Amino acid sequence: MDKLAINGGTPVRNEFIIYGSPDIGEDEIKEVVDCLRTGWLSTGPKVVRFENDIKTYTGAAHAVATSSCTAALHLSLILSGIGKGDEVITTPMTFGATVNVIEHVGAVPVLADITAGAFTIDPDDIEARITPRTKAIIPVHFAGNSCDMDAINRIAEKHGLTVIEDAAHALGTKYKNRIIGDGENLTCFSFYVTKNVATGEGGMITTNQNDLASKIRVYGLHGMDHGAWQRYTKTDTIHYGIVYPGYKYNMQDLNAAIGIHQLKRLESFIVKKRQLAGMYYDLLGNEESLILPARFPEGDGNRNSWHLFPVMIKPETLKASREEIMRAIIEENVGVATHYRAIFDQPYYIDKYAFNPEDYPNADFISKRVFSIPLQTRMTEQDLMDVVTAIRKVLSHYKK
Numbered sequence: 001m002d003k004l005a006i007n008g009g010t011p012v013r014n015e016f017i018i019y020g021s022p023d024i025g026e027d028e029i030k031e032v033v034d035c036l037r038t039g040w041l042s043t044g045p046k047v048v049r050f051e052n053d054i055k056t057y058t059g060a061a062h063a064v065a066t067s068s069c070t071a072a073l074h075l076s077l078i079l080s081g082i083g084k085g086d087e088v089i090t091t092p093m094t095f096g097a098t099v100n101v102i103e104h105v106g107a108v109p110v111l112a113d114i115t116a117g118a119f120t121i122d123p124d125d126i127e128a129r130i131t132p133r134t135k136a137i138i139p140v141h142f143a144g145n146s147c148d149m150d151a152i153n154r155i156a157e158k159h160g161l162t163v164i165e166d167a168a169h170a171l172g173t174k175y176k177n178r179i180i181g182d183g184e185n186l187t188c189f190s191f192y193v194t195k196n197v198a199t200g201e202g203g204m205i206t207t208n209q210n211d212l213a214s215k216i217r218v219y220g221l222h223g224m225d226h227g228a229w230q231r232y233t234k235t236d237t238i239h240y241g242i243v244y245p246g247y248k249y250n251m252q253d254l255n256a257a258i259g260i261h262q263l264k265r266l267e268s269f270i271v272k273k274r275q276l277a278g279m280y281y282d283l284l285g286n287e288e289s290l291i292l293p294a295r296f297p298e299g300d301g302n303r304n305s306w307h308l309f310p311v312m313i314k315p316e317t318l319k320a321s322r323e324e325i326m327r328a329i330i331e332e333n334v335g336v337a338t339h340y341r342a343i344f345d346q347p348y349y350i351d352k353y354a355f356n357p358e359d360y361p362n363a364d365f366i367s368k369r370v371f372s373i374p375l376q377t378r379m380t381e382q383d384l385m386d387v388v389t390a391i392r393k394v395l396s397h398y399k400k
Contacts, residue, residue, distance in 0.1 A: 002393075002397075004328050004331065004393065004397050005328075005331040005332050005333075006328045006331040011331065011333045012332040012333065012334065012386050012389050012393060013332065013333035013334065013390070016333045016334075016335060017333065017334055017374050017379070017383055017387070018335035018374065018376075019194075019308075019336055019372050019375070020193075020194030020195075020308070020337075020375065021193075021194070021378060022193050022194075022198035023265070023269065023376070023377040023378050024198075024258070025261065025265070027261040027264075028257070028261045031046070031257035031258065031260060031261060032254060034257065035253050035254050035257050041252060041253055041254055042250070042252050043221070043250045043252060043253065044253045045253070046253040046256040046257045046260065047250075047251050047252070047253055049256065049260055050251075050259045050260050050263070051063040051064065051065050053259075053260060054189075054204055054206065055206070057179075057263060057266075058180075058181035058182050058183070058187075058206050059179065059182045059183065060182055060187075060207060060208060061207070061209075061210070061213070062183070062206065062208070062209075062210070062213035063204055063205070063206050064204065064205045064206075064213055064216045064217050064220065065202065065250070065251035065256060066202070066205060066220055066249045066250070066251055067202065067203065067248075067249050067250060067251055067252075068097075068190065068201055068202065068203045068249075069097065069166070069168045069188050069189060069190030069203040070097040070100070070101060070203070071220065071247070071249035072188035072189070072203040072204065072205045072249075073097065073098065073164065073166060074105070074249075075205065075219055075247070075249060076188060076205060076216070077101055077105045077107070077136070077164065078105060079215050079216050080135075080136060080162045080164065082102075082107050082136050082162070083107065084105075084106035085106070085107070085108070085133065086105075086107040086108070086133060086134075086135040086136070087107065087108045087110045087131060087134045087135065088102045088107050088108070088109060088110065088134075088135065088136045088138060089110045089126050089129055089130070089138070090102070090109060090110075090111065090112070090121070090137070090138040090139070090140065090166075091111065091112060091114055091120070091138075091363070092111045092114075092342040092343040092344050092355075092360050092363045092367070093114050093119055093140070093142065093340055093343075093366060093367065094140045094142075094340060094343065095339075095340060096346065098140055098166050099349065102138075107135070107136075108133070109343070109349075109353070110129050110131075111343060111344060111355060111359075111360060111363075112125040112126045112128075112129050112360075113125045113359070113360040114363045114366070115362065116362045117294050117362075118142075118294055119142035119145060119293070119310065119366065120139070120141065120142050120145060120146070120147040120148070121139050121140065121152075122362070123151035126155055127155050130159055130161075134159065134161060135161060135162065136161055136162040136163070137152060137155070137156055137161055137164070138164050138165075139152050139163070139165055139166065140166040140168075140169075141165065141166065141168075141169050141180060143169055143293065143304075143306070143307050143309070143372075144172075144173055144196075144273075144296075144304045144305040144306040144307040144308065145169075145170075145173070145293075145296050145304055146170065146173050146174070146175035146180060146302070147165075147175075149165075149176075149178070150176065153184070153185070162186075163185040163186070164185065164186045164187075164188065165185050165186065165187040165188065166188055167180050167181055167187050167188060167189050168188065168189065168190035168192075168195070169190075169305075170189075170305060170307070171197055171266065171305065172196060172266050172269075172305035173303060173304065174301055174302055174303035175301070175302060176300065176301045176302065177301030178301070181206040182206070183207050183209075186206075186212070187205070187206045187207070188203060188205055189203060189204040189205075189206070190202075190203055191203065191204070194307075195307060196266060196269050196270065196273070196305055196306075197259060197262040197263050197266055199251075199256065199258045199259040200255055200258065201255060202251050202256070202259065215244070218243060218244055218246060219246045219247060220247060220249035220250055221246060221248070221249070221250045222242065222246045222247070222248060223242045223244035223247075224240045224241070224242060225240055225241045225243050226240040226241075268377075269377045270305050270306065272377045273306035273375055274304070274306055276309075276375055276379060277304075277306050277375065279381070279384055280292070280309055280373070280375075280384070280388070281295070283384075283385075283388045284311070287391070287395065288399075289313060289314050289395045289398075289399060290311050290312065290313065290314065290391070290395070291311065291313075291314060291369070292311055293311070306375060307375075308339055308375060309372060309374075309375040310339055310372045311370070311371065311372070311373055312366060312370050312371075313325055313369050313371075313395075315368075315369065316400075317399060317400055318395070318398045318399060318400060319398050319399075319400050320398040322370075322371065324398070325371075325394055325395070325398060326338070326371050328394040328397070328398070329391060332390035332393065333390075334373070334374065334386065334387050335374060336371045336372060336374075337371065338370065338371050338372070339370065339371070339372045340367070340370075341367055342357070342363050342366075342367035343355070344356070344359075344360060344363070345357065345367060373387055373391065374387050
């Protein structure tokens with residue numbers, strides 16, 4: 001067991017475990033089969049049902065299903081009137097989609113650093129980067145942790161800015177007795193295959209603004225004033241009108257069918273993930289070459305939904321890079337992934353904006369060290385022990 005698998009040794013596990021995997025049950029399968037039997041494959045009654053279920057869960061007045069969280073973010077910017085030359089402040093520690101959609105509408109992404117010891121955007125740095133051209137803030141809830149939304153909302157109100165919450169990681173997250181997505185701000189969710197509620201692909205926008213919700217729905221389906229659910233059923237609607245130059249951003253019933261039952265299981269998923277995260281803290285907390293994520297302050301209405309479990313290496317204790325450590329762990333049949341390589345270190349954004357990593361010291365620190373380890377509800381205790389064993393084995397081998 002001492003010889004690394006990458007060097008020809010025996011892997012810790014016989015079967016590969018990926019860092020994130022959907023937990024699909026028989027109810028999800030039956031609901032998808034029902035789609036196939038009824039013929040409703042694209043947007044139809046199951047999308048409507050899933051939207052209503054999300055409204056009930058979050059307490060928002062409206063929920064509009066989309067083809068992805070990226071689509072949801074794009075529509076939110078468009079319908080918030082964000083366009084050419086406007087500035088949108090967001091975090092460098094996020095998936096590329098958060099910043100790409102700012103580019104799509106012709107606006108300029110402005111990065112604000114994250115809070116020291118955390119993965120979420122620093123409200124003080126947001127305020128420091130506001131200019132007369134700033135029109136919106138996109139805070140990104142990270143790995144199930146909430147941003148400091150009280151502070152961010154105060155800044156937005158003070159300066160007259162729109163807040164669009166990127167909650168791709170945060171369905172089920174609670175902040176000061178507020179569930180993320182309650183409609184106070186436009187909030188965008190993801191149901192990608194690795195998320196706590198997985199539909200394969202899919203997204204959702206929640207809001208309490210009636211007019212905005214209606215426009216998002218129309219813009220997300222070619223700009224048509226009536227979708228297939230109205231046009232292909234027994235109603236008095238025969239023709240549709242193109243009232244906006246819209247997009248093909250609608251969710252399919254096939255995806256919603258899975259989401260309906262995934263959402264019912266979300267609370268149990270969160271309980272399981274919290275248990276697994278607790279075990280990681282207990283078993284890896286004393287590992288000299290690792291930094292574990294700061295514990296989210298539970299209680300007082302706060303809850304981490306644990307989408308990911310990100311850890312960081314201490315390079316000064318190791319004679320290998322982060323990438324070499326990750327490759328060695330993968331060869332032990334334990335999947336890991338980078339969340340994230342910061343936006344200021346991505347080729348397109350380096351070339352266009354010449355962001356300086358020194359302007360974002362906290363994000364730069366994490367970006368150079370972080371990777372995520374397996375956290376999925378189908379994991380057994382033995383699976384988790386294998387992950388811990390593989391990490392310890394690799395770190396021990398490369399320790400200075």
